[in-house]
Amino acid sequence: MNSFEYYNPVRVVFGPGTLQRVGEEAAKLGTSAMIVSYADHKLLKPVLTQAESLMKAAGVSSITFLEVEPNPEIGTVERGVQIAKESGVDMVVGIGGGSAMDAAKAIAAGFYYSGDLWNMVYSRHDNVDAIPPEKALPMLMVSTLPATASEMNQCAVVSNPALKEKSYIWGECLFPKTAILDPELTTTLPTFQTACGAADTISHVLEIYFNGQDKSDLLHRWQEGVMRNVIENLPKVLANEADIDARTELQWTATCALNGWASPGDAWTPMHQVGHVLTSRHGINHGSTLSIIMPAWMEYYKSTKPERCFTFATRVMGIDPEGKSQSEVIDEGLCAFRRFLKTSGVPITMSEKGVTKADIPAIVEGVKTVSFGSDGMLSCNPPVSAEDISNILLKAL
Amino acid sequence: MNSFEYYNPVRVVFGPGTLQRVGEEAAKLGTSAMIVSYADHKLLKPVLTQAESLMKAAGVSSITFLEVEPNPEIGTVERGVQIAKESGVDMVVGIGGGSAMDAAKAIAAGFYYSGDLWNMVYSRHDNVDAIPPEKALPMLMVSTLPATASEMNQCAVVSNPALKEKSYIWGECLFPKTAILDPELTTTLPTFQTACGAADTISHVLEIYFNGQDKSDLLHRWQEGVMRNVIENLPKVLANEADIDARTELQWTATCALNGWASPGDAWTPMHQVGHVLTSRHGINHGSTLSIIMPAWMEYYKSTKPERCFTFATRVMGIDPEGKSQSEVIDEGLCAFRRFLKTSGVPITMSEKGVTKADIPAIVEGVKTVSFGSDGMLSCNPPVSAEDISNILLKAL
Incomplete structure (x- = not known):
C-alpha cells in the first residue's frame, strides 16, 4: 500500500426522507444562509421550496442564488460571492448535483478570499501559482445527483470560459460540514x-x-x-x-x-x-x-x-x-x-x-x-x- | 441500504516510518501530554522512548502513565484520570494496541467527567442509565497492533472486575484527533x-x-x-x-x-x-x-x-x-x-x-x-x- 494522510470530517445524513433534516442541520451551522442552485431549476423547484421552508421553521433565514450553470464558471462564483458578502450570510447551502455543490463550495471559500478568485484554482500548470483558499463559510450540501461526491470531499471544479480551462480548487476548508443524501430526491432525475x-x-x-x-x-x-x-x-x-x-x-x-x-x-x-x-x-x-x-x-x-x-x-x-x-x-x-x-x-x-x-x-x-x-x-x-x-x-x- | 448518520473526523497518518511524525502531530494538539501505554511494555519500550523524544523536540513535554493491562479496568482509568488532573496535561497520547488506546480514550474523557467513571459505560443493561461523556482531552493515537481500529473510532472498551463486566464507552468526544499508523511498529509483534x-x-x-x-x-x-x-x-x-x-x-x-x-x-x-x-x-x-x-x-x-x-x-x-x-x-x-x-x-x-x-x-x-x-x-x-x-x-x- 501507499503511505498517505487521510482526513474527512463531513457529517453524512443518509437515507430516504432525510431532506426533512435540512432545517435542523442548517440551524447547527448558522442563522442566515445562501441557498445555491441551478439557473435551470425546474425539476428542483419543489426541493428548493421545501428546504427554504424547513430552514425557516428551524430559525434559519435564507436568500437564494439560483444562477449556476452546468460546469460552473468563475464569473458565476464571483457574482455569488458578491451577493453573499452584501447579504451578510453566515453559511452556504448547496442544493443540486456536482455543479451546484461545487459552485456553493467555491462561493463559500471565495467569501473570505482576497484577490482574483481564479487564483484559488489549484491544478493549472500555467505561470501563475495557485493560492488555495484556507477558510470558507460553513456549508451544508443536499446532493440530488449521485455522481461527483462533491458533498463529501474537499474539491470544487470550476471553469474559465475565457481560458477554455476547467480545473480544481482543493483544500480542507472545502469540506462541507454536513451532507444530506436523500435518495428520494433522485427519483425524478432524467x-x-x-x-x-x-x-x-x-x-x-x-x-x-x-x-x-x-x-x-x-x-x-x-x-x-x-x-x-x-x-x-x-x-x-x-x-x-x-x-x-x-x-x-x-x-x-x-x-x-x-x-x-x-x-x-x-x-x-x-x-x-x-x-x-x-x-x-x-x-x-x-x-x-x-x-x-x-x-x-x-x-x-x-x-x-x-x-x-x-x-x-x-x-x-x-x-x-x-x-x-x-x-x-x-x-x-x-x-x-x-x-x-x-x-x-x-x-x-x-x-x-x-x-x-x-x-x-x-x-x-x-x-x-x-x-x-x-x-x-x-x-x-x-x-x-x-x-x-x-x-x-x-x-x- | 439502511438509513444512517456517519461522522468520523480522525486525521490518519499512515505508512512505514510515520512514527517520525509524532512530535509534529502532537504539537498541533497541545504542549503537555500524558503518554498512556501498557504496564508490560518491554516490546514497546523503544517506541515509547522515541515518541517521548520526538515530542520533546517538537516542544511537547510529557509524563507517562504505563499501567494499562490487557482489557483495561475502570480502576486503571480512574488512576490515569487522577494523575492527568494533578499534572495538568492538555492532551493524551495512546501508544499500543486496543487496550492501551481504549484506556487513553477513557482517561481523556474521564478528565472532564463528573462522578463515577463507570457511569460513562454505555451499553450495560442494568438499572443504572449510562451517561456518556461529552468532552475529552484531545488525543493522538499511535497504533501498534492491527485489530480494534480504536485509533479511528468513537469507542473505548473497559472492564469492571468487581461486576465481571466488559463493555463500551461510546461518544463523538472519543474520536482521536490524529491516528498514526506505522506498520514498521508492528513487525515486532509476536x-x-x-x-x-x-x-x-x-x-x-x-x-x-x-x-x-x-x-x-x-x-x-x-x-x-x-x-x-x-x-x-x-x-x-x-x-x-x-x-x-x-x-x-x-x-x-x-x-x-x-x-x-x-x-x-x-x-x-x-x-x-x-x-x-x-x-x-x-x-x-x-x-x-x-x-x-x-x-x-x-x-x-x-x-x-x-x-x-x-x-x-x-x-x-x-x-x-x-x-x-x-x-x-x-x-x-x-x-x-x-x-x-x-x-x-x-x-x-x-x-x-x-x-x-x-x-x-x-x-x-x-x-x-x-x-x-x-x-x-x-x-x-x-x-x-x-x-x-x-x-x-x-x-x-
Whole structure:
C-alpha cells in the first residue's frame, strides 16, 4: 500500500426522507444562509421550496442564488460571492448535483478570499501559482445527483470560459460540514443524467484501478465493489425510475467512489484531465466525456496492463474465464463494459458528439496546458505523454 | 441500504516510518501530554522512548502513565484520570494496541467527567442509565497492533472486575484527533498476537456480513474485501514476521474493518457481546474469543442463512462451487475458515481454553446482564434468545 494522510470530517445524513433534516442541520451551522442552485431549476423547484421552508421553521433565514450553470464558471462564483458578502450570510447551502455543490463550495471559500478568485484554482500548470483558499463559510450540501461526491470531499471544479480551462480548487476548508443524501430526491432525475452520473461514479474508481500507484488488494476489491454495484443497480433504475432501493444504492456508491475511502493517497485522474478538455472545448457533459474515454484508455492498457484488465473482466464484468485465453477474457470484458455503457444511453465515442480526428491536436494541447507536470507528462502509472494521449483519443473516435 | 448518520473526523497518518511524525502531530494538539501505554511494555519500550523524544523536540513535554493491562479496568482509568488532573496535561497520547488506546480514550474523557467513571459505560443493561461523556482531552493515537481500529473510532472498551463486566464507552468526544499508523511498529509483534488481531479484524466485518440488517451488495463486497485481505496477508506475516508489505496491508485493513466505512449504520455485534463474557469470566483474550465464536455462530446460520454462507464460501474462502450442492459448498467454506484460523494459531473451540459445558449457563447469564435489550433478546438479525446463545456455545465446545 501507499503511505498517505487521510482526513474527512463531513457529517453524512443518509437515507430516504432525510431532506426533512435540512432545517435542523442548517440551524447547527448558522442563522442566515445562501441557498445555491441551478439557473435551470425546474425539476428542483419543489426541493428548493421545501428546504427554504424547513430552514425557516428551524430559525434559519435564507436568500437564494439560483444562477449556476452546468460546469460552473468563475464569473458565476464571483457574482455569488458578491451577493453573499452584501447579504451578510453566515453559511452556504448547496442544493443540486456536482455543479451546484461545487459552485456553493467555491462561493463559500471565495467569501473570505482576497484577490482574483481564479487564483484559488489549484491544478493549472500555467505561470501563475495557485493560492488555495484556507477558510470558507460553513456549508451544508443536499446532493440530488449521485455522481461527483462533491458533498463529501474537499474539491470544487470550476471553469474559465475565457481560458477554455476547467480545473480544481482543493483544500480542507472545502469540506462541507454536513451532507444530506436523500435518495428520494433522485427519483425524478432524467434517465440520461442518471446514466451520466453512473459513468462518472465508475470512472472515479476505474481511474485508480487502472492508473493508480497502489497494489493493495483491499483497495482493488473495494473499487470493484463500487463498479459492480453501479453495474447491477443502474439497469434497475433505467427500467424503473422510481426504484428507491436501486436509487439508494447508486447514491451511496457515488459518494463512496470519491470520498477517499476506496483510494486513500492515490489521486491521479488522467481520464478526468482529458475529459475536462472535452467539456471545455466541445461542451460534452462530464459523465459523457468519461464514458467515451474509459473504454479507449482501457484499450490502450490491454497490452501494458493485461492482468488488471483480466481482473476487471472477471471480477467486475463477470466474464467466466473457463477455457478462454487471457486476451479473449480481456476482450470480452471490455466488450461487455462498452455494451453496458451503450445500453445505459451514454456515448462511447467522440464521433457521436461531433468530435473528429482533426480536433485531437487541440485537445491534447488543452490537456498539456492545464494538467501536464513540469516533467512534460501527465501523472499516471506510468506517466503518459502527449503522443500517448493522442493515440488514446484515436481509439475514442 | 439502511438509513444512517456517519461522522468520523480522525486525521490518519499512515505508512512505514510515520512514527517520525509524532512530535509534529502532537504539537498541533497541545504542549503537555500524558503518554498512556501498557504496564508490560518491554516490546514497546523503544517506541515509547522515541515518541517521548520526538515530542520533546517538537516542544511537547510529557509524563507517562504505563499501567494499562490487557482489557483495561475502570480502576486503571480512574488512576490515569487522577494523575492527568494533578499534572495538568492538555492532551493524551495512546501508544499500543486496543487496550492501551481504549484506556487513553477513557482517561481523556474521564478528565472532564463528573462522578463515577463507570457511569460513562454505555451499553450495560442494568438499572443504572449510562451517561456518556461529552468532552475529552484531545488525543493522538499511535497504533501498534492491527485489530480494534480504536485509533479511528468513537469507542473505548473497559472492564469492571468487581461486576465481571466488559463493555463500551461510546461518544463523538472519543474520536482521536490524529491516528498514526506505522506498520514498521508492528513487525515486532509476536505471532500469536498478530493472529489474534487478524481474527478480531475479520470478526468486525463478519459480524455485520452475517448479522447485519443491510442488504447492500456494495457493503457486502467491501466486507468481503476486508476478510480476503486478512486471509491473504496473515499467512505471509506468519511465515515472515518482517514482511512489511503484508504488515502494512493487515494494519490498514484492521482500521477499515471498524471505522464505519464497511458498515455505516449497521452496528450489531452479537459475537462480540458473547466474546466479552468469555473474556471477563474466563480470561480468554479478545481475538481468541472471536476465533472460537465465529465458526460456531456460522454453523448455527447454515440452515437459516444459507445464501450468505454460500457467498462467504465462494467469495471469501474461494471455494469453487462447480458441480457441488449448496450445502457442500457451505461446508467446504466453513471448513476452510476453521482451517485458516487453526493454522494461524488461534483457538477455535472453548475446550482448548478449558471452558466446559457446565460453564455455559453462567456465560449466557453474563451476556443477558450486559447486552440483552428490554425485549429479552440480543440485538441481531434476527434477534437471538438466551437459548439460541446456549445452542451456539454448545457448537463452540
